[in-house]
Amino acid sequence: MIRVSEVSKTYGKGEAATRALRDVSLTIAKGETVAITGPSGCGKTTLLHLLAGLEEAEKGEIWAGEALITQLDDQEIAKIRLSRMGFVFQTYHLVPVLTAWENAALPLIASGVSTKEARTRAMEALKEVGLADKAHRYPSQLSGGQNQRVAIARAIIGKPSIIWADEPTGALDSDTADQIIGLLEMLNRHYGTTLVIVTHDPKVADRMSRIIRLQNGRIVHDGGAAL
Numbered sequence: 113m114i115r116v117s118e119v120s121k122t123y124g125k126g127e128a129a130t131r132a133l134r135d136v137s138l139t140i141a142k143g144e145t146v147a148i149t150g151p152s153g154c155g156k157t158t159l160l161h162l163l164a165g166l167e168e169a170e171k172g173e174i175w176a177g178e179a180l181i182t183q184l185d186d187q188e189i190a191k192i193r194l195s196r197m198g199f200v201f202q203t204y205h206l207v208p209v210l211t212a213w214e215n216a217a218l219p220l221i222a223s224g225v226s227t228k229e230a231r232t233r234a235m236e237a238l239k240e241v242g243l244a245d246k247a248h249r250y251p252s253q254l255s256g257g258q259n260q261r262v263a264i265a266r267a268i269i270g271k272p273s274i275i276w277a278d279e280p281t282g283a284l285d286s287d288t289a290d291q292i293i294g295l296l297e298m299l300n301r302h303y304g305t306t307l308v309i310v311t312h313d314p315k316v317a318d319r320m321s322r323i324i325r326l327q328n329g330r331i332v333h334d335g336g337a338a339l
């Protein structure tokens with residue numbers, strides 16, 4: 113469960129200050145599928161980054177399970193991210209000089225797991241996303257949808273309880289986007305993985321069980337149906 117209480121975030125100071133989030137409060141239960149949506153610049157990515165402990169809140173509290181992440185240091189937050197969270201980004205964020213399985217294995221290597229075990233588990237994760245036969249290819253040898261599958265394999269390799277995805281279909285055509293969302297939905301159904309997806313795409317948002325709409329850094333809608 114993620115709990116957010118009256119969180120605010122301002123970038124810059126004085127005249128140049130941008131209030132990206134204003135007193136945002138919400139709770140995300142285990143196993144929920146949530147879309148964060150709203151116009152450009154409304155604070156979607158900022159909210160995702162704060163929830164995942166990638167950026168510091170200026171004010172308010174964020175709990176990830178029993179951990180009050182707004183009080184933890186970077187190292188403690190990094191541990192929580194590695195053990196409980198997976199990340200998927202619009203532009204994949206794969207390492208170009210590593211193969212698909214090596215990219216998928218990175219979070220385990222970072223957690224100190226042996227290369228042998230990391231490789232076995234990376235192969236399993238690639239199988240799960242339908243890419244077992246491409247394990248030895250480099251990102252430049254894969255399509256956008258295939259690279260996003262590698263990124264999802266990397267996200268699920270630590271068996272996270274939550275996946276944060278920032279515009280995961282933003283660089284994909286609509287059929288491929290459909291398949292990638294289908295894959296994330298499958299992970300939610302099979303493993304109960306919570307999904308939190310930032311998206312501009314109403315078709316993606318409508319597939320989530322809950323839609324949170326932001327405007328000017330505030331929540332203006334939180335419920336089951338799109339506005």
Ligand SMILES: Nc1ncnc2c1ncn2[C@@H]1O[C@H](COP(=O)(O)OP(=O)(O)OP(=O)(O)O)[C@@H](O)[C@H]1O
Binds near residue numbers: 150151152154158
């Ligand atoms: N590092 C930063 N420094 C200064 N301002 C920032 C920074 N990051 C975001 N902002 C500002 O904070 C506001 C919210 O940005 P954010 O990226 O969260 O919006 P968004 O809803 O994700 O936008 P988009 O849909 O265009 O990606 C915007 O006005 C943005 O310009």
